[in-house]
Every structure is written in C-alpha cells, then in structure tokens.
Amino acid sequence: MQNQKLLPSSYFFFLLICLFHVSSSLMQFKQAENYEGSSDLVELEYHMGPVLASSPINLYIIWYGHWKPTQQATIRDFIYSISSSSSSSSSSSSSPSYPSVADWWKTVRLYTDQTGSNITGNIVLSGELYDFSYSHGTHLSRLDIQSIIKTAVTSYPTPLPLNPHNGLYLVLTSYDVQVQDFCRAVCGFHYFTFPTIVGVTVPYAWVGYSGAQCPGMCAYPFAWPKDSPPSRNGGHDVMGSPNGDVGVDGMISVIAHELAEVSSNPLVNAWYAGDDPTAPTEIADLCLGVYGSGGGGGYVGKVYKDSWGNGFNVNGVKGRRFMLQWVWNPLKRRCFGPNALD
Numbered sequence: 154m155q156n157q158k159l160l161p162s163s164y165f166f167f168l169l170i171c172l173f174h175v176s177s178s179l180m181q182f183k184q185a186e187n188y189e190g191s192s193d194l195v196e197l198e199y200h201m202g203p204v205l206a207s208s209p210i211n212l213y214i215i216w217y218g219h220w221k222p223t224q225q226a227t228i229r230d231f232i233y234s235i236s237s238s239s240s241s242s243s244s245s246s247s248s249p250s251y252p253s254v255a256d257w258w259k260t261v262r263l264y265t266d267q268t269g270s271n272i273t274g275n276i277v278l279s280g281e282l283y284d285f286s287y288s289h290g291t292h293l294s295r296l297d298i299q300s301i302i303k304t305a306v307t308s309y310p311t312p313l314p315l316n317p318h319n320g321l322y323l324v325l326t327s328y329d330v331q332v333q334d335f336c337r338a339v340c341g342f343h344y345f346t347f348p349t350i351v352g353v354t355v356p357y358a359w360v361g362y363s364g365a366q367c368p369g370m371c372a373y374p375f376a377w378p379k380d381s382p383p384s385r386n387g388g389h390d391v392m393g394s395p396n397g398d399v400g401v402d403g404m405i406s407v408i409a410h411e412l413a414e415v416s417s418n419p420l421v422n423a424w425y426a427g428d429d430p431t432a433p434t435e436i437a438d439l440c441l442g443v444y445g446s447g448g449g450g451g452y453v454g455k456v457y458k459d460s461w462g463n464g465f466n467v468n469g470v471k472g473r474r475f476m477l478q479w480v481w482n483p484l485k486r487r488c489f490g491p492n493a494l495d
C-alpha cells in the first residue's frame with residue numbers, strides 16, 4: 154500500500170484480504186520474543202500512509218451492553234490523562250506527577266507521516282453513546298463492530314457525530330458480550346470502517362471487558378492463566394489492580410495498546426513490521442507483556458506499588474494510577490515507557 158487514495162478496485166480487494174486479519178492485541182503468553190532490550194532484528198518500517206496527526210483527535214466511545222458508572226469513570230479518566238501533561242514540581246497541583254500517561258504517550262508521538270507531522274498529543278473525549286439495548290446482540294462478529302458504529306451515528310434522537318476528518322471510534326463491549334476471537338486470539342483490535350457499512354472510512358478500535366470471560370489472558374498482570382509457567386523470578390507476580398477492577402484495569406492497557414497502534418497505523422498502511430500487510434506487527438505488538446525495565450517472558454518488569462500493594466507504572470488525572478504496556482520507541486529501537494530505569 155503506497156497511498157491511502159487507492160483505486161476503487163484495489164481498495165475493495167484490500168478490504169477483502171484484510172477482513173479477517175485486522176490488527177489485534179494478541180495473547181500475552183504467545184509471544185515468542187520480547188524486545189525490551191534494543192534489537193536490530195525488528196524491521197519496523199513506514200509504508201507512506203497517514204498517522205493520526207490532526208489535533209485534536211476527537212474520540213467517541215460507544216458503551217455496548219451493561220456498564221457500571223465506576224467502570225466508565227475509570228476509563229474516562231484514562232482518556233483524559235493522555236492529554237494531561239505531568240506537573241513540573243510546583244506548577245499545577247491538579248496535573249499528574251511524573252511519570253504520567255501523557256509521558257507514556259510521548260513515545261507514540263515520535264511517529265510521523267510523510268510530511269514530518271507527529272502523532273498528536275491531544276485526544277479529546279468528544280462524545281459517548283450508551284448502547285444498553287445490545288443493538289446487535291450478545292454474540293458479535295468482527296464486522297458487527299462496524300454495524301454498532303453505524304447504529305451509533307444514526308441513533309435517534311442523539312446520534313454520535315460521524316466525523317471522518319479527525320474522529321476515532323472506540324467500541325467497548327461489556328462482560329456478557331462474546332466477540333469473534335475474543336479471549337481466544339485477541340483482547341482488542343483496531344481497523345477502519347468500510348464505506349459500504351458506515352458510509353465513510355474512519356479509524357476505530359474495539360476492546361472487550363475480560364474480567365468475567367478471560368482475565369488470565371486479557372487482564373494480565375492482574376490475573377494469570379491457570380496453567381502458565383512461573384516467571385523467571387519464581388512465582389507469578391499477581392498484582393492488585395490500581396483502580397479496584399481487574400477487568401477494567403486490564404482493559405485500560407489494551408485500550409492504550411490499540412490507541413497507540415491505531416494512531417501510528419490507522420489505515421494499516423503506515424507504521425508496522427513484517428512483510429505481510431494483512432498481518433502487521435505494530436508498535437505495541439512488539440512489547441506485549443512489557444510494563445517496565447527487564448520485562449518480558451512472564452515478568453512484567455520494574456513497576457511501582459501503591460500503599461496497598463497494587464501495581465502501576467504511570468499516574469493519571471485525579472490521582473489515578475494505571476498499568477500500561479510499553480510501546481516500541483523508534484529512536485531508541487527498543488520497547489520503552491516513562492518508568493524505564495535507563
């Protein structure tokens with residue numbers, strides 16, 4: 154893919170071949186390697202497509218199914234934290250202290266498009282829609298996620314805006330919703346909508362609540378698979394989750410993963426490694442399971458503990474704490490986060 158403006162026929166072919174190979178947040182324990190140490194083996198390349206550089210990016214959340222207000226508040230605070238710079242000592246007391254979610258996002262901002270524009274640091278929560286009637290049922294295919302977006306932007310009387318210029322849609326499915334491949338191969342994925350379904354091409358991501366269905370797979374490191382081998386330092390580093398909901402705290406790292414990837418590869422023709430554009434390895438895929446220095450292979454890495462012993466690696470707004478997986482830093486050529494020891 155050399156250009157985002159594809160010819161209609163090749164465009165259609167591209168859609169077909171990509172349909173079942175959307176970029177996904179894969180199972181943590183299937184990783185063959187990790188790249189916490191610098192690696193010359195990683196061939197992350199730029200394929201000339203756009204990145205999410207316009208500022209701000211307007212994020213629209215679709216809450217599909219049954220959500221508790223406390224769960225929604227935690228996820229919203231994570232989104233607000235992306236654009237909230239950390240305080241430099243004395244300044245504003247309401248801004249998060251270092252290292253913050255915004256500091257974590259700085260690694261994502263290192264990616265540019267062909268005009269040299271960086272990914273934006275400004276992501277604004279611009280609309281939310283509650284699909285509490287499960288408009289497309291409780292067993293969803295990957296393609297149904299696009300239909301849910303279509304329903305949201307045409308919903309009466311208060312639809313979400315359909316914003317193909319700088320919109321980004323995030324569909325979150327509740328504990329009781331089955332999604333194709335969820336808890337088997339993926340915890341979330343991102344892609345872009347098809348004009349035939351939604352009317353326009355716009356990037357989106359989906360993440361499922363894993364707390365009931367597969368916390369051991371998608372809410373790592375707050376839960377572990379039953380039969381996983383011990384990590385290299387002995388037992389399992391099961392940690393308390395910083396916001397008191399294993400499923401939501403696990404989801405937030407998956408949302409972070411998908412936001413990093415949809416921003417650097419929104420039309421699946423920008424930043425990825427590997428020769429196969431239908432199965433790209435993207436900037437967060439390279440760092441699955443790595444949350445701190447030394448992480449990988451079942452060890453989360455050097456992270457922090459709050460006074461109750463719950464794990465976290467970054468600070469957010471309102472005193473929140475989150476545990477976010479690292480992403481690939483293209484300048485250092487290794488996985489990186491603001492809690493790195495070096």
Ligand SMILES: *[C@@H]1O[C@H](CO)[C@@H](O)[C@H](O)[C@H]1NC(C)=O
Nearest residue numbers: 259262263264265271483484
């Ligand atoms: C933009 O990306 C370039 C290349 O990675 C980097 O050197 C620069 O610091 C980035 N700017 C911002 C604001 O992140």
